Amino acid sequence: MAENSRQQWLSPEMTPLPKPPGHVSGLFGIDRGLFLLPSRIAVDVTRRQAIGFISHAHMDHAAHHALALCTETTARLVRHRLGNVTTKVMPWGQPIEVAGHVLKALPAGHIFGSAMLYTEHQRGSVLYTGDFRLEESATAEPAELCQADYLIMECTFGHPRYRLPPRATVIEMLIEKVTQSISRGATPVISAYVLGKSQEVTKILTSAGIPVLQDPAVYEISQIYQEAGCDLGDFRLYSGRPVPGCAVIVPPRSVTAGGLPGALHVERFHVTGWAMDPRRQRTAPNDHWIPLSDHADFDQLLTAVEQVSPKAVFCTHGPKSFVEELRSRGHDARWLE
Template sequence: MDHAARHETILCTPETAALVRHRIGETQYREMPLGEPIEFRQSRLTTVSAGHVLGSAMLLAEQDEGSMLYTGDYRLGESYTAGQAELPHADVLVMECTFGDPFYRLPPRAETIAKFLDQVDQAFRIGATPIVHAYVLGKAQEVTKILTHHGIRVQQQQDVFAISQIYEACGCDLGAYELYDGRPKQRHVVVSPPRSQRGSDVHGVVLAQHFAMTGWGWNPQLAARYRCDHVVPLSDHADYGELLETIEQVAPQRIYCTHGPKRFVDDLRGRGHQAYWLG
């Protein structure tokens, strides 16, 4: 959604349309529910779940000459709020490769969540308020649902709360959360934007423990930049192993990579794939 801009017509899922309206206002939307193909010019277009945030979709374009799958931002595996990505076969794959480095084989998500919940509990035990810093759209709602699913109540900063209300209107139940009013409640977690963004300061908290939620935190050399007590490697992007799994499942003849390290293309060529960097 941080890439959204005004266009003459926006083709997107209904959930994405609701979120984009919040960001940029009214424009012409052509809504494409997941799995319901439309004819557009000379192509048959189908949205399939991307597992990134609510409403995120890959686009499968099919013509008589062949097919292409454009991933956009995506992640494999289960999600509390974003659904699970689907990977249809396509002749050409255009994929993001944010974590296209073998270092970024992130730990199992269940393991990461269990460790995070334990750290939250430890903060409660010393009388601290856990403040979780996460992207306003997507990660903040995923973290909220993780917490409420495990019986932990949440207070949200205004920008996060506004997006969460759209999630709820789209049928995504986030559990027991409320707007933060400047007064922290006992055994509640406050969810706030990343510390580098406007609105991340949480006033009224006497003793806090700060958490950053990002896959980049898996790299200890990068973790210090987040200025938090804990950096949790919870990502909404495919890690290195999931990128390779994507290629195996889609089985494309050609691969075009973007938004990641260019050396990932060399890696794929070394594995026998016809891969190119899309500059």
């Protein structure tokens, strides 16, 4: 451990998490982010690296690497957000060899083009999920899990309070409330992330016959979706004036208590898995809260572990209590840090 105290390489000889005892893969290491060994290919590391896998184009998973490994759609989105990034495209399900590693991209179901990373080594196989969702999506490719010796899993909603209602119920709720808002003569203004959630909500609403106006930042991303083959239906750029019968989609925090510029009567919507948390709802009790998520909920996380059937699970980006939940179910689970 000569480089620095923050660097922590996981190996059979060093088990940094001694409770409970168990096998550690030796296939990956932590240095302010996840790296494959021995090559040091970065995995969703947010600072520039020589080679980095980017699971999707949200900025908490991407960086301007010298060489970025990603899907074709993610490459388009990364170039839009970060500039001229050199990319090596990973076709779905097809192994590619990079720096001595055989790598495979599998759909993650999170947003359009999002990918899990699978790699095999003589010491065992690893599946890294990144952000993922097992439930159907209006815009993302359906998730494809596979068996692996070691599972590195994002577990944002790893608490039982985040058992989301069935997707069909949530979509029906969204469409019904937006339709009612329009019938009252209001402008339904939906707050959603610029990349991913905005496009999915757009597709859901336009498929139900509700045209959509989009904030310019959302609209730019939606054009890339269209060019990459994901048709979002009847949407247009919001020009500063609402159109009767249309919903408006904006980035989070774009709508203030005073409403939306150009609109007289606004009803605000928040479309997020965090809608399941009463504390979030209390921050804006008069708004509509729709629990539509692009992350796996608590039950989907448990399902993913069962389907992958790994020797050990490494959890990240969620409550540490989820590790204890997995251990109580007989899994060798660790917190990755």
